[in-house]
Amino acid sequence: MRALLDAHSLIWAAAGDRRLSQTALATISDTGNQLFLSVVTAWEIAIKYSNGRLDLPGLDVADYVTSRVTAFGLHVLTIELAHALRVAELPLHHRDPFDRLLIAQSQVEGLPIITNDPHIARYDIEVIW
Helix, strand or coil, rough: CCCECHHHHHHHHHHCCCCHHHHHHHHHHCCCCCCEHHHHHHHHHHHHHHHHCCCCCCCCCCHHHHHHHHHHEEEECCCCCHHHHHHHHCCCCCCHHHHHHHHHHHHHCCCCCEEHHHHCCCCCEEEEE
């Protein structure tokens, strides 16, 4: 299975947080799965860290994200022109620019998103939770 992690799923998985559902945990833990971290998710984490809305466990944001990419064997999904342009086709269920780009990537790449965000679930994508 191929799947795209959103920010809280990555953070909760890395921290062993019990808020991560059993289905999400099983998907992330299965080494046979191909998991992706979008550059947009790294950007979101960096912004939240820099404005004090996110504490990271003793690491700066670059070390945190790169170490999680390595630890979970994640593939980095870059932002392509097709992803950016797909955002214009999305209904305005909500206006979070990070989530909207992540949703567009999910649609273009055919990747379900591992998330518990109810706003994301309103879009025409597969959600794993």
